[in-house]
Amino acid sequence: MVIDAPSPSVAVEIAGRVFEAGTPGFAEAVAGAYAARRRPRCQCRPAGIEMYVARLNDGYIVKRMPQTGNQHAPDCPSFELSPGLSGLAQLLGTAIVENPATGNTTLRLDFPLSKSPARSAHQPASSAPGSVSTPMDRLSLRGLLHYLWDQAELTHWRPSFDGKRSWVTVRRHLLRAAEQKLAGGYPLSARLYVPEVFALDQLEPINARRRASWTPARQQPSRAQNLMLIIAEVKGIVPGRRGYKAVLKHVPDVAFALDDPLYRRVGKRFGQELDLWSASEDIHMVMAATFGLTAAGVPEIVNLCLMPVTRHWLPVETVFEHQLVHRLVREGRGFQKTLRYDLARSERIPCVALTDRGEPVLLNADGETIAPT
Numbered sequence: 001m002v003i004d005a006p007s008p009s010v011a012v013e014i015a016g017r018v019f020e021a022g023t024p025g026f027a028e029a030v031a032g033a034y035a036a037r038r039r040p041r042c043q044c045r046p047a048g049i050e051m052y053v054a055r056l057n058d059g060y061i062v063k064r065m066p067q068t069g070n071q072h073a074p075d076c077p078s079f080e081l082s083p084g085l086s087g088l089a090q091l092l093g094t095a096i097v098e099n100p101a102t103g104n105t106t107l108r109l110d111f112p113l114s115k116s117p118a119r120s121a122h123q124p125a126s127s128a129p130g131s132v133s134t135p136m137d138r139l140s141l142r143g144l145l146h147y148l149w150d151q152a153e154l155t156h157w158r159p160s161f162d163g164k165r166s167w168v169t170v171r172r173h174l175l176r177a178a179e180q181k182l183a184g185g186y187p188l189s190a191r192l193y194v195p196e197v198f199a200l201d202q203l204e205p206i207n208a209r210r211r212a213s214w215t216p217a218r219q220q221p222s223r224a225q226n227l228m229l230i231i232a233e234v235k236g237i238v239p240g241r242r243g244y245k246a247v248l249k250h251v252p253d254v255a256f257a258l259d260d261p262l263y264r265r266v267g268k269r270f271g272q273e274l275d276l277w278s279a280s281e282d283i284h285m286v287m288a289a290t291f292g293l294t295a296a297g298v299p300e301i302v303n304l305c306l307m308p309v310t311r312h313w314l315p316v317e318t319v320f321e322h323q324l325v326h327r328l329v330r331e332g333r334g335f336q337k338t339l340r341y342d343l344a345r346s347e348r349i350p351c352v353a354l355t356d357r358g359e360p361v362l363l364n365a366d367g368e369t370i371a372p373t
Helices: 026-036 141-151 167-178 200-213 260-269 271-279 319-330
Strands: 011-014 017-020 049-056 059-064 096-099 104-107 181-183 228-239 244-248 256-258 284-293 299-309 335-337 352-354 361-363
Touching: 011 026, 017 026, 026 049, 026 059, 141 167, 141 228, 141 284, 141 299, 244 284, 256 260, 260 271, 260 299, 271 284, 271 299, 271 319, 319 352
Parallel strands: 104 181, 256 299
Antiparallel strands: 011 017, 049 059, 096 104, 228 244, 228 284, 244 256, 284 299, 335 352, 352 361
């Protein structure tokens, strides 16, 4: 979860007293637990489940302990599917390391967030992700995008979300998901740019905030260039006057440059994603990319990945997954969409887990029940 504080319907035991979030004394009890390094216990199960308190900005936050999400009740805000049902399991403890003592999560990336002026930092977009038989100790760009999408709970769906999940919501949750994440020893949030919803009457303030956030990526003579990470919706990847350009929603006045080799690798590596996007007007295309600013101030993409999502921002890989997710939303079901992370396409994982009727029920892309392994 982005913020794993229990909802008002879930009780937490702290120092022998039981509280619900937001009730009198809760904030003081959480602050006291942090100072005393005391572990709260979520009361979603009869025996209680240990949690911890972390500092976040100027306040405190109750979070689930690492790798305990599947121990919580399915209707608990701290519930998560077992990591083994997705590509997350092989990355925990190596590429993704949570520290309950600080509340920080260290991410080891297999792509650079800087490039030397003497060489290109392009990563091969056509490189295949690792397989389940090859433990990986670093996150690819796709793995990072999937991780942040999961942490932002954009893989979760409940009927009450219908009509409320807009780009405003997606952006807010992604930015919160990046908090307390470290990459290369630096806060990931300082390098992450997620476009604000564009409004013509707010053009100047939006541009001013964008210029300020892009400052680390400006090219400096004879110095290594820091790269930014962007997550945004793609409107199109089209020929430009020189090379190609990615046109992004909510950034209408600036196109992101791609050189010819990167464009060709994207077409090869993400052909399936592009086919799905072109086949349905109901599909959005999300892009995660690293970029730097040229001497002319033009954002130039170094590495990118693509992820198709439904109109409710739920990731899908195929037409069959799209049809299943659409049907479950229409039927008012609650579920969680699984993500592949860096598993190869040949590795089979459940498509979704139904979470609204007791213990999770796993379904494949055809809607058939899968027995837990």
